[in-house]
Amino acid sequence: MHAVGTMIFLIILLLAIFGPLIMPYGASQQIAADARQAPSLTHWFGVDRLGRDVFSRVVAGAADIFALAGTGTLIAVAAGTSLGLLSGYRGGWFDEVLMRFFDSLLALPALLLALLLLGSLGPSRQSVLLVIIVVYIPIVARVVRSIVLSVKTRAYVEAARVQGESSARILFREILPAVLPTLAVEAALRFSYAIFLASSLGFLGVGVQPPSPDWGLMVNEARDGVSQTPWALYFPAGAISLLVISVNLLADGLKQAFQADGEV
Amino acid sequence: MDTSLLHIHGLNVAYRVEGGEIDVLRDISLSVQPGETLGLVGESGSGKSTLALTVMRQLASNGVVHGDHIQFRGQDLLGLSEDGMRNVWGRELAFVPQNPATALNPSMRVGEQLAEALQLYGASREQARARAVGLLEQVRLAEAQRVARAYPHQLSGGMQQRVMIALALSGQPRLLVLDEPTTALDVTTEAAILDLLRETVLQRDSSVLYVTHNLGVVATLSDRVAVLYAGELAEDAPTGELFRQPLHPYTRSLLDSVPRLGQRKDQKPLQGIPGQVPRLQDFHNACVFAPRCPLAIERCWTERPTLDAPTPQRQVRCHRWPEIAEGQISARQEETKPILRAHQAAWPVLNVEKLKVEYPLPRSVGQVLAGKPARAVHAVRGVDLSLGSGQTLGVVGESGSGKSSLARSLIALVERTAGRVELLGVQLPAKLAARSRETLSQLQMVFQNPEEALNPYMTVGESLTRPLIRLHGQSTVQARQQVPKLLQAVRLPEDYARRFPSQLSGGEKQRVAIARAFASQPEMLLADEPVSALDVSVQANILNLLANLQVERQTAMLLISHDIAVVGYLADQIAVMYLGELMQTSPAEAIFDAPYHPYTEALLASVPPPDPFVEQKKVRLEGELPSAIDLPSGCPFHTRCPRFLGDICVQQTPPWRETKDGKRIFCHIPIEELVQIQGPVLRFDGRGKQ
Numbered sequence: 001m002h003a004v005g006t007m008i009f010l011i012i013l014l015l016a017i018f019g020p021l022i023m024p025y026g027a028s029q030q031i032a033a034d035a036r037q038a039p040s041l042t043h044w045f046g047v048d049r050l051g052r053d054v055f056s057r058v059v060a061g062a063a064d065i066f067a068l069a070g071t072g073t074l075i076a077v078a079a080g081t082s083l084g085l086l087s088g089y090r091g092g093w094f095d096e097v098l099m100r101f102f103d104s105l106l107a108l109p110a111l112l113l114a115l116l117l118l119g120s121l122g123p124s125r126q127s128v129l130l131v132i133i134v135v136y137i138p139i140v141a142r143v144v145r146s147i148v149l150s151v152k153t154r155a156y157v158e159a160a161r162v163q164g165e166s167s168a169r170i171l172f173r174e175i176l177p178a179v180l181p182t183l184a185v186e187a188a189l190r191f192s193y194a195i196f197l198a199s200s201l202g203f204l205g206v207g208v209q210p211p212s213p214d215w216g217l218m219v220n221e222a223r224d225g226v227s228q229t230p231w232a233l234y235f236p237a238g239a240i241s242l243l244v245i246s247v248n249l250l251a252d253g254l255k256q257a258f259q260a261d262g263e264v
Numbered sequence: 265m266d267t268s269l270l271h272i273h274g275l276n277v278a279y280r281v282e283g284g285e286i287d288v289l290r291d292i293s294l295s296v297q298p299g300e301t302l303g304l305v306g307e308s309g310s311g312k313s314t315l316a317l318t319v320m321r322q323l324a325s326n327g328v329v330h331g332d333h334i335q336f337r338g339q340d341l342l343g344l345s346e347d348g349m350r351n352v353w354g355r356e357l358a359f360v361p362q363n364p365a366t367a368l369n370p371s372m373r374v375g376e377q378l379a380e381a382l383q384l385y386g387a388s389r390e391q392a393r394a395r396a397v398g399l400l401e402q403v404r405l406a407e408a409q410r411v412a413r414a415y416p417h418q419l420s421g422g423m424q425q426r427v428m429i430a431l432a433l434s435g436q437p438r439l440l441v442l443d444e445p446t447t448a449l450d451v452t453t454e455a456a457i458l459d460l461l462r463e464t465v466l467q468r469d470s471s472v473l474y475v476t477h478n479l480g481v482v483a484t485l486s487d488r489v490a491v492l493y494a495g496e497l498a499e500d501a502p503t504g505e506l507f508r509q510p511l512h513p514y515t516r517s518l519l520d521s522v523p524r525l526g527q528r529k530d531q532k533p534l535q536g537i538p539g540q541v542p543r544l545q546d547f548h549n550a551c552v553f554a555p556r557c558p559l560a561i562e563r564c565w566t567e568r569p570t571l572d573a574p575t576p577q578r579q580v581r582c583h584r585w586p587e588i589a590e591g592q593i594s595a596r597q598e599e600t601k602p603i604l605r606a607h608q609a610a611w612p613v614l615n616v617e618k619l620k621v622e623y624p625l626p627r628s629v630g631q632v633l634a635g636k637p638a639r640a641v642h643a644v645r646g647v648d649l650s651l652g653s654g655q656t657l658g659v660v661g662e663s664g665s666g667k668s669s670l671a672r673s674l675i676a677l678v679e680r681t682a683g684r685v686e687l688l689g690v691q692l693p694a695k696l697a698a699r700s701r702e703t704l705s706q707l708q709m710v711f712q713n714p715e716e717a718l719n720p721y722m723t724v725g726e727s728l729t730r731p732l733i734r735l736h737g738q739s740t741v742q743a744r745q746q747v748p749k750l751l752q753a754v755r756l757p758e759d760y761a762r763r764f765p766s767q768l769s770g771g772e773k774q775r776v777a778i779a780r781a782f783a784s785q786p787e788m789l790l791a792d793e794p795v796s797a798l799d800v801s802v803q804a805n806i807l808n809l810l811a812n813l814q815v816e817r818q819t820a821m822l823l824i825s826h827d828i829a830v831v832g833y834l835a836d837q838i839a840v841m842y843l844g845e846l847m848q849t850s851p852a853e854a855i856f857d858a859p860y861h862p863y864t865e866a867l868l869a870s871v872p873p874p875d876p877f878v879e880q881k882k883v884r885l886e887g888e889l890p891s892a893i894d895l896p897s898g899c900p901f902h903t904r905c906p907r908f909l910g911d912i913c914v915q916q917t918p919p920w921r922e923t924k925d926g927k928r929i930f931c932h933i934p935i936e937e938l939v940q941i942q943g944p945v946l947r948f949d950g951r952g953k954q
Contacts, residue, residue: 155711156719156727159780161696162675163731164704177721 002256005249012243016062025053027060027213036229046231048222054235060213061236065243068125068208069194072132076194077187079133080140081179085171087141088148099145102138110135110197118206128207132194143186144179151178181258188251192244199240215240268295269471270319270439274332277311277318285328287544288314289495293571293579296439301465301472303482303503305518306492307799309541315492316443316475320359321349337438354435355385362444364424368416374400374427375412381434399430403460406887420888422453426460433464440465441473446481450662450826452885455870458485459884477800479522480872483507484880491515494552495544497571500579503876511580511588513557513595520596521804522874523833525946526856529603529811534833535596536805540769551583558595559584603811605836612689613788613820614651614674619644619683621669621844625893641892643669645844646683651837653787654818656811658835658852660828660867664889666844667824671790674822675709688787705735705784710810712793714773718765724751724776725761731783746783754779754809771802775809782813788820795830807834828867832856840864843892843900850927856945859938861929862907868945879947899932907933907941 015022024042025031035051037043045054087095105113114131121127151157152175160174201207202216210217215236222232275292278285289311296302306312317323319334321341334341336356344352361367369377378396379389387395400408403426416424425445432440442461446454462485465472474486482489483503490500491514499512510516520535527534539556547568551557554564561584569583587593621644627636643666651657661667673680676696685692687706693699708731711717718727728750729743738746748758754775765773774794781789791810795803811834814821825831831838831852838855840848840863848861856868862883869883885904890896896903902913909932918932929935 154716155713155777156717158677159709159711159717159777160719160730162677162704162707162709163784164701164734165730173722174719177719 002249002253005246006253008242008246009250012062012239012246013066015059016066019059019063023056023059025056027057028052028211029056039231045235046229048218048229048232049225054218054232057213057218058215058235058239061215061218061239062243064208064212064214065195065198068128068198069132069191072129072198073136073187073191073194075129076133076136076190077140077183080137081144081176081183083137084141084144085148085175085179088145089152089167089171089175095145098141102141105134105138106142110193111200114197114201115204115206118201123201123206123209125208125212128198128201131201132197135197136190136194140183140186140190144183147179147182148175151175181254185251185255185258188247188254192247192251195240195244195247267297268335269298269300269337270294270296270473271333271335272319272331273335275315275318275334276330277314277323278328278330279324280326280328287495288327289318290544291571292492292497294490294497294500296471296473298438298471299469300488301474301486303486303489304473304475304492305477305479305482305489307477307518307541307801309494310492311495312475312477312492313443316359316441316473319473320353320357320441322359354381354437356435356437357439357441358432358435358437360425360428360432360440360442360445362447364421364428365416367428368424370416372415373412374414374416374419378412378427378431378434381431385435395434399434400427402433402464403427403430405430420453421449422457422888425449425457429457429460429464433468436468437470439471439473441475443475444477447476447478451828451870452662452866454481455872456884458872459882461485478872479519479800479874483874483876484872491518494541494547496552496581497579498553498581502577505578507874507876509589511574511578511585512553512582513559513584513588514553516588516595517556517558518801519874521801523804523807523827523829524875525829525832525868525871525873527829527833528853529808529833530605531602533601533603533808534804536803536808537801538805540771540802551581553582558597559588559593603808604815610653610818612650613653613655613687614649614822615684615686616647616649616674617684619647619649619670619673619685620681621666621673621678622681623678639893642844642895643892644673644680645895647841647844647846649839649846651788651820651822653820654815655837656814656821656823656835658823658825658831658838659841660825660831660838661841662826662867662889664843664892665841666892667826667841668792669844670841671709671792671822671824675707675790701735705731706787707790708781708784708786708788709790709792710774710778710781710794713797714770714777715797717777718768718773720765722764723761724763724765724768727776728761728780728783731780735784750779750783751776753782753813769802770798771806774798774806778806778809778813782817782819785817786819788822789814790822790824792824793826794823796826803830810834828855828871840867843890843895845900846930847901848927848929851925854925854927858942858944859923859927859929859935860942860945861901861931862905862933863901865942865945866906873946881943881945881947883945899930909933 030051032051034047036049037047039046043053045058048054087098113135117131117134118127157170157174160170198207199216202214203220205220208214208217218236219233222229226233272292272294275289277289278287292315304312318329329342331342375396378399379392382392382395383389397408397412400411405411405423405426446457476482486503488502489506491498493514498514510519517535517537521537523534537556542552542555544552549566549568551564551569554560563583569581571579571581573579574585574589622640622642624638624640627638647670659667659670669678672678674685676699680694692703725747728747732738732743732746733740747761751758751760756772756775795806798806823831823834832855835852838850838852839846840861842863847863866883866885869881873880883906887904890903898914898916899918902908912932918930921929921931921935923935
């Protein structure tokens with residue numbers, strides 16, 4: 001199963017990278033004559049009400065979602081890891097204040113927090129990016145911190161301390177390697193949730209704005225005409241599920257691989 | 265065919281793993297007679313626990329048994345179904361595991377767990393409840409009624425293990441299998457449990473299979489001893505004969521690698537066994553002990569020895585036992601030269617005055633507002649110590665004595681609350697960050713658990729260069745050039761520099777950790793339980809290595825251990841700690857002679873001697889260790905002291921009394937009186953067990 005997941009993930013990733021080369025039409029190109037056409041050899045996924053080729057839009061959406069969710073996850077993981085390392089290693093009031101702040105963020109459901117933020121920032125790509133970062137930093141930081149707490153009392157970390165190693169070296173050279181396996185799994189999971197979150201916001205109309213080929217947005221736009229152009233809804237919806245499932249399988253595979261090494 | 269209660273013949277056990285099977289036990293033949301206690305001894309990897317579990321039919325699901333049979337009262341246990349075993353478990357065969365905390369149900373009262381078992385054996389509900397309390401009294405739990413109503417987490421480890429024994433006895437089994445039941449306990453608690461076992465076994469006339477790594481425990485408890493090595497039975501003999509004249513070189517080496525009470529490095533050095541336990545399946549046509557055997561000859565490498573019976577009572581698997589029996593050869597190496605003691609201390613290294621370590625307990629907001637005073641765990645309470653160059657100070661104490669907090673506060677891994685610490689005349693700051701590089705390089709530490717001592721993501725070589733780079737300001741290139749020398753000093757080959765810790769055995773990891781601690785050429789080394797996680801044969805090598813390095817370099821050492829024999833072997837001075845305070849300090853050679861502090865006396869009388877011919881005085885501690893938050897008044901030991909005088913011990917802090925041979929004892933009883941009431945703890949009686 002993990003191999004299947006990884007394969008699907010890689011295919012979607014390749015589509016995202018080389019999408020423009022294989023897209024038969026532009027993402028926003030309207031061909032009025034073909035509007036509402038069912039899937040055919042010329043339009044693999046059919047055409048939507050406005051005459052846009054659904055296949056082209058789904059492929060363009062892949063690049064979009066990777067850029068958005070990927071960047072968000074990357075920043076959230078990097079920042080969350082740094083904060084988690086520092087908080088767990090330093091302890092004391094710094095740890096106390098930061099963790100209580102994160103607790104208060106985590107107390108709100110992710111979607112509610114996202115809507116709150118978007119309400120004040122206004123809907124845009126940048127806002128969605130910020131939402132992903134803010135929502136996932138506390139989660140990543142907590143996971144990292146919990147590992148740091150157990151690793152920092154190990155004898156090799158204490159030995160490094162009594163050898164006068166700098167805090168930076170202890171954090172990044174002694175403690176971080178022990179965190180990495182779990183972090184890799186966590187990052188993959190965060191990525192899948194970020195895709196989910198970005199698509200949900202697009203669907204609700206408070207995220208990425210038209211005419212972007214955002215999958216969530218596409219599902220929303222096709223909702224009204226679902227009886228006439230069901231393909232315009234099912235293909236982007238299927239793409240979301242497929243990508244989320246494949247990333248989850250990949251995370252699961254990572255976890256098992258590390259467990260076999262005895263590292264998680 | 266014979267009168268044995270349990271008869272194992274030709275037993276093979278393997279574990280299925282990815283890509284095949286790993287042999288764990290090969291060709292084991294053993295029997296236990298009715299009423300007999302058989303001690304099963306072996307180091308880690310010997311397969312002793314697997315054997316116990318196989319007898320219990322509780323092998324892990326990937327275990328595969330290829331055996332002739334395990335005959336128990338004429339019945340083949342291997343042929344029984346799970347349902348068939350239900351009639352055997354508890355009533356015929358009962359098991360006591362190593363860790364009672366995970367074996368007892370945490371959400372059920374102790375009395376109910378016992379009653380549940382008793383009801384299974386046919387008692388009515390009311391009978392079962394009454395008998396449960398009776399059983400708890402039988403395992404000598406004070407206030408059995410109260411214990412019956414307690415949940416397991418409310419009991420100490422020793423009390424939990426007594427409950428497990430009560431549970432095992434509840435079905436009145438004919439054979440009791442115990443797997444390291446006292447390994448997780450302190451010695452004074454262990455001694456009381458061993459007393460209990462000895463007395464219940466004698467009373468009930470049932471048989472016992474006692475699995476342990478501790479030679480002292482088998483010497484005091486068992487009638488017969490079976491020695492396992494790498495999954496094979498090396499030797500099996502009546503206890504007295506085995507200790508008097510072991511026929512297998514492994515048994516001999518094992519006996520010589522355990523420090524005895526009073527054994528010292530400069531008189532009779534320990535003999536470790538070189539190398540490590542090999543994999544059983546690599547030895548189809550050779551003796552599995554050959555790679556480590558001092559007596560191995562050509563034949564040992566080409567032909568697997570058979571299990572011979574030198575007498576009807578003994579079994580041994582060695583080609584050369586006839587020569588060993590006649591005394592022509594021996595695995596004992598008499599010619600090893602004693603380890604030198606350091607010269608008289610040339611200069612003072614460490615001076616500690618009134619050291620205190622407290623861990624504050626968190627207060628809730630409500631408690632702060634209500635003005636409740638802040639409370640703390642008092643780990644170290646006013647300890648004075650001093651140590652000269654090249655000298656070893658051993659600190660011995662049980663868990664909760666504060667010995668680790670003492671060491672950790674000296675090196676500033678925890679911050680001391682009060683007191684002065686001077687190293688080479690310079691006062692050391694309490695915080696690690698405030699200490700200079702020079703101070704850091706002068707004071708280094710070896711940690712307890714070798715598995716965690718080295719960063720698993722760094723090569724051995726890199727780990728060793730760090731102290732040189734950080735503390736001596738060397739460049740990476742310079743530091744790398746030193747690595748072979750450092751490895752050589754701890755007797756490891758140079759190519760180990762490129763290995764990762766996962767490619768090293770436990771003993772090798774500890775050697776690297778020692779090399780790292782010595783790399784900055786410290787004036788003083790702290791060793792916190794450096795060998796307690798290692799097997800005895802490896803332990804001896806590490807102790808000797810530490811002693812030799814220390815003498816070569818004139819390094820002072822503070823050795824922390826729970827094992828008074830280890831401390832007595834290595835140290836020049838010994839300090840005994842209890843509840844955060846020193847009870848006694850003494851020159852090491854005098855510690856085994858009266859007078860002692862009553863706590864020291866109890867400690868010495870609790871260590872089971874690995875020698876059945878030694879008679880040991882019986883001094884046992886009552887009750888549990890008091891809380892380190894609300895400490896006893898007067899003498900901290902008064903709540904458990906076997907020589908308790910009365911009000912004076914409760915109300916007044918005892919004085920420090922000095923003897924002529926340099927001991928200092930923290931007790932209200934005058935020295936002369938102590939000498940009169942205390943005899944030697946150990947006496948050689950020459951008779952031993954039959």
